[in-house]
Amino acid sequence: MTDSIRPILLVEDNPFDLDLAQRAFLKTKIPNPIQVARDGEEALSFLARWEGGETLPAFILLDLKLPKVDGLEVLRRVKSHDRYRIIPVVILTTSTEEQDIQSAYQLGANSYIVKPVDYHRFMEVADQLEAYWCRLNQLLGQ
Amino acid sequence: MKRFWELPGVADGQKIRTGRILFSILYALIISCFLGALVAFVAQETDSAFGLLLAGVFYSGLVWVTRRGWVRLSTFAVLTSLLVFLTYLLFIGQGIHDLLMVVYPVILIIASLLFGPQGFIWIVAVTIISIGVVVWGDLNGLTQATYPQLTNIEDFFFLSMILLFTGAIVWLLADDLNRNLDRALKNEKALEETNRQLEEQTRTLTASEARWRSLVENAPDLIIDVDRDGKILFLNNAYQVKLTVGDSVFDLVPDDQKQVAQAALQSVFRTGEPVRLEFQNQAGEGGSTQWFATRLGPIKQDDRVTSVMIVATNTTVQKIAQENMRQLNLELEARVASRTTALESKARELEAFAYSVSHDLKGPLRGIDGYSLLLLEDYADKLDAEGAHYLASIRKATAQMNQLIDDLLMYSRLERRAFDISPVNLQTVVGKVLDEYGREIALRQVNLLVNVPEERVQADVEGLTQAVRNLVDNALKFTRAVANPQIEIGAQRKDKVCVLWVKDNGIGFDMRYHDRIFDIFQRLHRAEEYPGTGIGLALVRKVMQNCGGRVWAESAPGNGAQFFLELPV
Numbered sequence: 001m002t003d004s005i006r007p008i009l010l011v012e013d014n015p016f017d018l019d020l021a022q023r024a025f026l027k028t029k030i031p032n033p034i035q036v037a038r039d040g041e042e043a044l045s046f047l048a049r050w051e052g053g054e055t056l057p058a059f060i061l062l063d064l065k066l067p068k069v070d071g072l073e074v075l076r077r078v079k080s081h082d083r084y085r086i087i088p089v090v091i092l093t094t095s096t097e098e099q100d101i102q103s104a105y106q107l108g109a110n111s112y113i114v115k116p117v118d119y120h121r122f123m124e125v126a127d128q129l130e131a132y133w134c135r136l137n138q139l140l141g142q
Numbered sequence: 143m144k145r146f147w148e149l150p151g152v153a154d155g156q157k158i159r160t161g162r163i164l165f166s167i168l169y170a171l172i173i174s175c176f177l178g179a180l181v182a183f184v185a186q187e188t189d190s191a192f193g194l195l196l197a198g199v200f201y202s203g204l205v206w207v208t209r210r211g212w213v214r215l216s217t218f219a220v221l222t223s224l225l226v227f228l229t230y231l232l233f234i235g236q237g238i239h240d241l242l243m244v245v246y247p248v249i250l251i252i253a254s255l256l257f258g259p260q261g262f263i264w265i266v267a268v269t270i271i272s273i274g275v276v277v278w279g280d281l282n283g284l285t286q287a288t289y290p291q292l293t294n295i296e297d298f299f300f301l302s303m304i305l306l307f308t309g310a311i312v313w314l315l316a317d318d319l320n321r322n323l324d325r326a327l328k329n330e331k332a333l334e335e336t337n338r339q340l341e342e343q344t345r346t347l348t349a350s351e352a353r354w355r356s357l358v359e360n361a362p363d364l365i366i367d368v369d370r371d372g373k374i375l376f377l378n379n380a381y382q383v384k385l386t387v388g389d390s391v392f393d394l395v396p397d398d399q400k401q402v403a404q405a406a407l408q409s410v411f412r413t414g415e416p417v418r419l420e421f422q423n424q425a426g427e428g429g430s431t432q433w434f435a436t437r438l439g440p441i442k443q444d445d446r447v448t449s450v451m452i453v454a455t456n457t458t459v460q461k462i463a464q465e466n467m468r469q470l471n472l473e474l475e476a477r478v479a480s481r482t483t484a485l486e487s488k489a490r491e492l493e494a495f496a497y498s499v500s501h502d503l504k505g506p507l508r509g510i511d512g513y514s515l516l517l518l519e520d521y522a523d524k525l526d527a528e529g530a531h532y533l534a535s536i537r538k539a540t541a542q543m544n545q546l547i548d549d550l551l552m553y554s555r556l557e558r559r560a561f562d563i564s565p566v567n568l569q570t571v572v573g574k575v576l577d578e579y580g581r582e583i584a585l586r587q588v589n590l591l592v593n594v595p596e597e598r599v600q601a602d603v604e605g606l607t608q609a610v611r612n613l614v615d616n617a618l619k620f621t622r623a624v625a626n627p628q629i630e631i632g633a634q635r636k637d638k639v640c641v642l643w644v645k646d647n648g649i650g651f652d653m654r655y656h657d658r659i660f661d662i663f664q665r666l667h668r669a670e671e672y673p674g675t676g677i678g679l680a681l682v683r684k685v686m687q688n689c690g691g692r693v694w695a696e697s698a699p700g701n702g703a704q705f706f707l708e709l710p711v
Contacts, residue, residue, distance in 0.1 A: 014505050016505065016508065016509030016512065017505065017509070017514075020508065020509070020512035020513070020516075023512075023516065052596075059638070072331060075173070094504050094505070096551075115504070116508075116510060117504055117507050117508050117511055117540065117541070117544040118511060118541065119508070119511045119512035120515060121513040122508075122512065
């Protein structure tokens with residue numbers, strides 16, 4: 001496995017949002033496979049999978065409002081881990097609350113994006129995310 | 143007896159004194175004359191007896207004259223009679239010639255005493271008259287003088303010398319005497335005046351004392367005067383205190399407070415400054431607590447505290463009222479606190495609700511928008527024009543609903559956010575908003591006129607920025623159909639407020655709807671003409687209310703609109 005095909009981990013509970021996000025990435029024609037976690041607990045199970053040798057994702061797209069374990073807790077666990085803290089985490093949420101934004105950045109989020117209702121704009125976001133976190137970091141990695 | 147020496151109806155002190163002496167002389171003369179007459183009658187000296195009887199009657203007459211108040215006349219008559227008698231004896235007396243010479247000064251002194259300093263002149267005149275009378279009597283053979291008539295020049299010379307000499311001395315003596323008398327009289331008058339004043343003062347003092355005593359005795363407070371040891375010198379009847387004068391005031395103080403009371407009393411005696419104390423005992427009804435507010439005030443004489451006046455007021459009723467009030471306040475505070483907690487939890491619920499609205503309502507909306515776009519893009523070839531139109535409408539409706547949710551969220555956030563009122567520069571705020579709309583203004587070639595001075599107003603900067611943003615947004619929106627759009631933004635300081643206005647030449651509105659446009663969800667235009675949620679101006683009004691300012695507008699259909707924001711500076 002090389003860097004270019006590192007997966008993107010999508011943590012999202014809303015089926016429409018999940019589907020639309022997958023389709024948006026599909027439309028940008030990125031090569032990276034997309035992994036999905038439907039709640040916080042499932043997201044945390046990836047820690048064990050990475051432990052077991054699975055490829056680390058290029059970046060994690062993390063919703064904050066999640067069943068079972070909420071997004072901020074997932075963020076805290078990832079960012080407090082010795083090795084996995086380097087994985088970029090982009091918060092993608094509906095919350096515009098100042099408190100959420102601050103908590104996210106304090107816990108080490110790399111970016112905070114408010115989900116746009118306009119799908120056009122969401123596609124732009126997906127494009128930019130892929131461009132920045134996959135291609136740019138890949139360049140830097142080389 | 144006293145009335146024999148009195149002059150009825152005479153007030154002059156000098157005259158009364160003269161009268162007393164005169165009465166004494168007259169009574170003596172009367173008694174002497176009548177007794178002499180009696181003796182002469184027994185000795186068969188009929189002439190002498192008759193003469194003495196006449197003299198007695200004469201002097202009795204003078205008593206009457208004197209009692210009429212004619213003291214001087216009476217004195218004059220007495221003196222003349224005495225001198226005539228003396229001169230007569232001088233001329234005819236046998237063997238007592240030289241002795242008689244000495245009697246003159248005696249009479250002179252008596253005269254001076256009676257008449258005062260003028261007595262000398264009087265007596266000289268009287269002497270001359272008396273000599274004249276005796277000589278006249280002698281010449282007419284009424285007397286048988288031993289010496290030849292008027293031949294004894296030597297006698298006259300001596301007599302004159304004695305008269306002059308004695309007269310001078312008497313004059314001086316009498317003058318001095320009278321002056322002393324005057325002074326004494328004056329002193330007496332002054333003394334009388336002083337006495338009168340003293341009496342008056344005593345009367346005033348007595349009245350005053352009575353007043354104070356009544357005041358103290360009827361006072362509702364307990365008033366006790368005590369000495370250095372706390373011994374009671376005086377006390378009134380308030381509160382049915384069982385103590386009397388001579389008891390110790392500390393018997394009134396419960397044991398545990400005695401030490402404080404003693405220290406306070408000593409302090410007043412030592413410093414001369416009043417002290418306030420509060421005591422409580424269990425002597426109320428059924429052994430309940432009573433409170434007494436006590437004041438210890440010094441009574442001073444020559445800067446030394448001689449006793450201390452204690453005034454004790456039963457303040458139990460006030461105390462109980464105060465305590466009740468305190469309890470009520472505590473209850474009220476507790477109630478307010480619990481209500482506040484309830485309200486705060488309500489506010490948190492609302493916040494959570496608003497958050498949930500934002501999260502949950504927008505979810506499906508994203509789905510609608512996303513899938514309709516995918517349909518439009520991926521199945522364009524399978525859709526006819528009408529189908530494409532439907533989809534476009536769905537997406538437009540989605541956008542509108544999204545806007546509505548956003549505006550609602552902003553409005554509700556404004557409601558629950560704590561406003562931070564601080565000085566805000568209007569120029570900065572307007573500049574920031576215009577920067578946001580710079581692209582649209584340039585694209586639409588809006589004629590923009592900005593004249594906002596660097597005025598500072600008291601406002602919440604975020605709220606005010608949003609308000610100005612909404613007004614500029616409205617101005618741009620409602621000038622969309624106008625050929626040469628113009629927007630003017632200005633501000634002016636007016637006394638203690640500053641007014642900012644945004645004026646456009648857009649479609650305007652009917653002033654009938656002036657108040658309605660600031661209500662939430664109130665719109666004057668159809669959505670397809672001018673999109674909007676009906677929240678913008680409501681938000682402006684909310685901001686102005688929270689900043690202590692106001693908003694109003696002036697407009698007419700087709701003539702543009704002008705919105706004013708007034709804020710305290």
